[in-house]
Amino acid sequence: MSATSNAFNEQTILITGGSSGIGLASAQAFIHAGAKRVYITGRSQVRLDQAREILGNKVIAIKADVASISDLQTLHDKIAQQGDKIDVLFANAGIAIHNQFGNTTANEFATTFDTNVKGLFFTVQSLLPLMKPASAIVLNASIAASKGMPNLSLYNASKAAVRSFARSWANDLKDRQIRVNTISPGVTRTPIMENGLGMKEEDIANFSAYLADAAPAGRMGQPEEIAAAVLFLASKAASYVNGVELCADGGLIQV
Template sequence: MSATSNDFSEQVILITGGSSGIGLASAQAFINAGAKRVYITGRSQARLTKAREILGDRAIPVEADVASISDLQTLHAKVAANGDKLDVLFANAGIAIHNQFGSTTDVEFATTFDTNVKGLFFTVQSLLPLMKPASAIVLNASIAASKGMPNLSLYNASKAAVRSFARSWANDLKDSLIRVNTISPGVTRTPIMENGLGMKEEDIAHFSAYLAGAAPAGRMGRPEEIAAAVLFLASKAASYVNGVELCADGGLIQV
């Protein structure tokens, strides 16, 4: 990798779900790599404000729920009003909640799929007119797309759909030379463990102990490690990488 392959100087980036976890770490990484402007979205204005304090003046927070078409239209309008075109779109926003097969409700189904599938689809479609030719789109899936994790069938299937979108869109967008790739994180220590999956510190400690033996890396991932993989997929170093799934999982599902 050349010294300039991860240089995002003067580039405009948009990250959905950018107020915490992998999204926030990615926003920081893009800014550290020289990005001119990084739009971050989230559903909580308070968390967006805190993220802006961490990231500095090059971060542009926009309150938006990707499950809302009107919010996505407003997001498009705000970027366009600034005269910006996007070099990188990281469709990162997603949720993870348990569901019990046999007693899953239609509300639970809609909650997961409206954000993880519908929301991601219309995020990219809404912002596509603002993408520069030969720009990069990165979709956040999960190793759950390749595993039958118990009590997570909705989440697993939603992330498999994300993986499929990358394959299709890489073909759909070939005339514009826009690359579409998927990052599939493994177990990563982010707030979604508590806020989505309802895990307590004891649960997280037990999971960490399991990973010590199950994953070659012997531990959970850190958000900044996933961010580094996102930046690779978005960078010039990945100019011939298209339609792939990059699993950043410490080897958990690889061996």
């Protein structure tokens, strides 16, 4: 599907965590593909304002933390007040932080699961009344759910839960013909590397060198490449695709 096609002509899209990285790239792609309106959320008003400048007047940016049930209700209400119904929901907001098993605190556990699991669950549940029949939901998981990466057990497990939600919700929502699929990115060059994982440029360069041998693609992914896979799952081209996990990882966990 071309990024300049009209595959999403006149459609309303909602992307949580849409102010940077994969969320921002997906918002750009949906707009290029004809979306009428794209809602994006984020926790930083500054970053939302910056994203709004990049994306233009088809975007409505709403400050909301998916870990907050009241913020999610406010998000629902603001979309409803606009009179919009949602064609595509990309539940993308998430965090990645290291934890050391044996020394992990309850607060570290809560921080990860409140956003990546509880936040995603209640994002979708709270917005269900605004979803159109035969609409599409895409959940952002990660290949970490399958890899068991060290010092990331909380993140790995939280993303495994996301994958599980897609399977269950595909059944739960079949009467409304709402498709639910999962995108599982591989190593992707986004701000979460610095902001969440605390990686320095040297760390990122070393990771890139590792991927040159470890992944058939020989490199990291770019947010725009993940966005292209998200748009496929959300589009009519994927009308018979439901409950799947699409790994956009350059082959890292495939071979």
